[in-house]
Amino acid sequence: METMSHAGRAAARRRLRARRRVRAVALLILAVALGMGAFAVLSPLLAGAEKASAVPSLVDQPPVAAALPAPRVEQVEASEAPCEAPEVVAALRDSDADALVAAFGGGESLRQAVLDGAAPCVRLDDPAMPWVVVNKLRPLDPIDYAPREVRRPAARVADVGLRADALAAFERLADAAAEGAGRIALYSGYRSYDTQVSTYAAQVGARGGGADALSARPGHSEHQLGLAADVVACGAWGCGDIYEVGGTAQGRWLAENAWRYGWIVRYEAGRSVTTGYDAEPWHLRYVGRGIAEAYQAGGFHTLEEFFGLPAAPDYD
């Protein structure tokens, strides 16, 4: 390089500057290309974000969508096929009334299902179930039904008994009554079809046409179920008769508390247009705890109204 001329050095500087310009232009092109590439990649995302923010929020939507009914999947399952629920099937198989009420979610839910026609498996004429409705229009089925087992409670004034499920509930009721108001005792419980033949005949003999307000015809008595208990009030002096119960502390206690033990006062005063019977404050009917609770909570006075059945003031 020592030997290079002045002109030669000037030419070398020009070449160097030219190379630097070329490199700068190339860098500029590269930078622009990179920028465009980045934009090409990012632009759809940016556009998407813009689109997303352009979607109206739920509250901005027209009221039509908001007014559409919400899906009711669970309610449909609960109300349309309760009889297919495994707990219901098992309770029916075992004839376990308490389990059946529980499987329906309580007495009121069971009642509603029956009223809605959604529970064909809950038959109101099945004598095995404690809520079976027997009245002047609804004879027992079969008409000569007899419970499999009848047992005598400790508190009784005659050789009388109740069906097993009612008996256990009667023992609890009698214990609670003794504590709350005074002793009660079973005066009449299960009566067979044949017994009712003579009971009714005796009433007809004594009262003629008035017998039907006091005694059921054979096959139409709750006593034949073994689920009805005619009770008397007892004291230190002994036990009274059934016609006195309404005026005793025990009678008042029963009207207010029998439901707690699965019993209802079946024939209340002023309800004969529905039941066909005069007031019988001594005649208790076992319907099961869950049903009795719903009956009390709903303020019902007859089993017919409770299950939406026709009034039964007279025989057909």
Ligand SMILES: [Zn+2]
């Ligand atoms: Zn009775």
